Structures are given as structure tokens and as C-alpha cells.
Amino acid sequence: MQIPVAEGLFAVNGAGVQLIGTRCCSCDTLYFPQTPGCRNPLCRDKQLEQVLLPDRGTLYSYTVQRYQPPALFAMDAWSPYALGLVDLGHGLRVMGMLDDVPLDKIAIGMALKLSLRTLTTDENGQSRVTYAFVPDTTKDHA
């Protein structure tokens, strides 16, 4: 049993993992996470719809979190991990954990795709999962 870190943040379906965002149909702007309004001051109608965001992007920048964040962030067997800022296109850059890549092999510009990462698993086998970005191997061979 997998429990997301927050409801309404991402969706898991047949196609894989996708972030849930908002698109303003009036000015064609993407937001993540879902937003109650369009922040564009020149946008008048602000007609919003829920959308599933692109599941692939490129690494804009990153860091490695070397010390443990406060308790609200729970992770079994804590060790330093990477955080990326990922360009999903259409002007949207999203932060998230990077997974499946050695910390010294991360490079700005690398192709990434969305995935799930298990943060904690309790004695009943129930796990808490978040979204993460992993190398997009299909891209390397393209």
C-alpha cells in the first residue's frame, strides 16, 4: 500500500507518474502544484483547468542535501540526496528529489523523467511515496 506525501500532488496511472497542475486556458500558463488563481496580472478571464503535467524534462540546476531536514521530512535510512530543479517546458520549472543517479554523475541539462520514490515503510508494509526525477534512458539512445 502506497500513500502519497500529499493528496492532489501527483497521479499514478498506466502511463506512469504525472504531476497534477493547473493550466490557465485564458493566458496559456502552467502552474504546479494546483493553484486557485492565475497570477498573470495581464490575464483577465483566468479560466483554470486541472491538468497532468509533462512527465519529462531537463535538469536546470540541482544541489545535494548534505544534512537532515526537519522532522516533517521523513526518510528511512537517511543519507545525502540530490534535489533538482527540472524544466518541464512551457516555462515551468519544478523542484523534486533526483533518484537513480550517483551524486557525482548529476549534470545540468540531463534528460529526466518522473518516477516514484518511497520515503518510509512502516511495519505493516505501508509506504509513503513522493515524486522524484530519474534519468530518462530512452532519451540517451534517441
Next chain:
Amino acid sequence: MTKPVHVLGAGAHPWGKWPNRSQLQLAIDALAMAIDDAGLSWPEIQGLVAASSRFEGGMGWGLHANEVVQAVAEQGIPCVNVGGACAAGAIAFQTAYSMIASGQCDVVAVLGAERMPKGFIPRPPGSQDDITDSDYLRWVAMGATNPAYWAIEANRRKHDFGTTDATLAQASVLMRRNAAGNRLARFRNPTTIDEVLASPMVSDPLHLLEICPVSDGAAALILGSEQYVQRSGKRPVHVAGCAIATGQFGDPGRRIPTISSTVRDDVSHTSEVTTAVQRALAMAGMGPNDIDILEMADNTAWHLLAWPELFGFYEAGQGDWMLNNGKLDIGGDLAVNPSGGFLSFGEATTAQAVLQVCELTWQLRGEAQGHQVPDARVGMSAVLGLGANGGSVILKT
């Protein structure tokens, strides 16, 4: 027609950790020093504007100005308490400026005082544990600490401009060298590039000595109209410009605590601060070349490289050369943080922007003992706060 406004007095309690002194006591001390510096006494103060803290004091409602007058001078004056997180001091300054420029008051005090909690700053009470609260998401979904946001900017700078780890470290070295002569600073031991790079890595590429810690401190200013400018007998310091601003849609900056940016072409990075700076320059009728001193919020070494570029002091990417060639030193082309900056003081959030203007005042008077910028005529402050708040003040002699 607005009236000219002048800085009559400045005062600050040394920065540090003061477990045995209340926030209110720090505030009262700083105010007493500023009033004395202005050659005035409490009955002549016609208003008090305080930066509201969320950590201590203010009767739980951010009523920090009211708390001060109830403790030391009950005299019916207007008390204004303003929020703005780390930029609150600049908003307090702007408010006091307006009270005098409008002709409503002749002498108004500005106050910022803070005792910071230990460790991570807790989330405010009443926060929602769901996707409507970015500060919840950044923790539960990825554990993104504040240094992580700044480190992401620093790594991108390394990619874009080839900034080296040694250059980032050099920014910390400069701040410590400046602070060595400033009795108000908390960290006054000079350091070296090797020592900075040997300090623990917090969030790549930023080391512990490249990130500002938190401190306790308090600072106060007395602003006044023309008729008070000669009262203290000190060199007059004038407010040439001051402005506050909020962020622009499409800003590419990593804004704490959000977990995404919607980026639009041609929008300035850290737009809340660059907009405030541009407005203050326009009000002063000045350009970047007119500024001798920049006191800016250096939450990390990266800020010292990036911010002067964003403000138009020189081209993007030139900061490394400026720093490494001594151009940002006391006595250089543009003295950046002769005080020693946040890296040497530690951040006492709401007090920080008030301290910046105190420092500029002392510099322009030629009173910055141990860290005086030669022939300083014009100084600018720049600060950023949560909620996309930016503020900037320009003083001239």
C-alpha cells in the same frame, strides 16, 4: 509636494546570541542609542514604526511598537507595526519616511528587534497540511531547506559563468575581513578560502561558512524633517530614495518556500528586490555609478556575486572578477557590505534591514570606525523577505 527626510540618528545592539536579554530589552536599548545619537529625547519622538516579529514579543499580534512605548514612554504617539518577514525593516523605514514626507510628523523612529529560535524555523500555527501550503510541500515531498534553494542558484551560476568554489569562498573571506573592524558584528575572526572550503558542505556547492546563520540583534533609526537636521551637530544624512516592492509574474528566481516557478522571458530574477532598487534609484535621480556603498542581504556567498549584477552595477557574470580583483573591497569601486554583511552578523530577520541603514548612516558620516569606506557619499541598501517582499534605501550626505 513631499518634504525632504533625513536620518537624524542610528543605534544598534551588537548582534550575537543573547539568551538572557529579551527581545523587548534589545529593542529598548537600540532605540535609546538612536534617540541619543539624534540629540533628542522621547518627548520629541512623534511616531514609532516597528517591524513585526513572529518569534517573540508584540503581545502575539506583532504589536512591537506598542510594547516599547508601554515600557518606556507612554505619550500618545501613533504606533505602526508592519509585517514583511526579513524585509520588514525596509517596510518600516518606508512607512516612517512617508509619515514625514507627507508632513504629518516631524520625527519618527524606526525599529527592528529580533531573537531567533534555535534550529529550523518552525512553521506558523494554523498552517494547512495539504497542497495549498508550499511550506508543507517543500518539507514532506523533498525536504528542501533554505540553503538548498540558494545552492540551486549557485550551481546554476557555476554552469552559466564558470564561477569556482574558490570564488564563492572568497565572498565569505571578504565579509569576515570587513567584519573584523566592526564591533557590532558577531563573527569577527578573519577566515581564508581554505578554511571556508574545509567547513562542512551543507548544500552543494555551499559550505557552512558560505551561509548566514541566525542571530539576535536590534537596530533603530530616527528620521526627521528639515527643522531637525542640525540638532545633533553631526554630518547631515539625507534620504535620497526609498522604495518597497513585491515580485513580478514570471520571475525565474527560486522563491522560498515554493516548489516550482512559472518563468517568463525578460522578467528580472529576484524581481521584488530589483524593482525596489530601480524605484529607489529613480526617486534619487541616480544610477548605479553614483553608489559608493551597497549594503545587501548576503544570505549566502552566491548573493554577493549575483545581486550587484541584478541591480545593474555591472554585467551578469562579472561579479567573480570584481570580487577577485578587490573591486568590492572597502576602498574598491563599489564597497559591498563594509559592515561584514549577514555572513558576519547572522540574520536577525526583521532587524536586518534597519541595521543596513544604520551602517550606511555611520559610513556617510565618517563614523564607521574600523571599517570606514573612504570618501563615502552615497549608500544603498537592498533586502529580500518572505512573500516576495523587497526594499531598498538610498542615503546621501
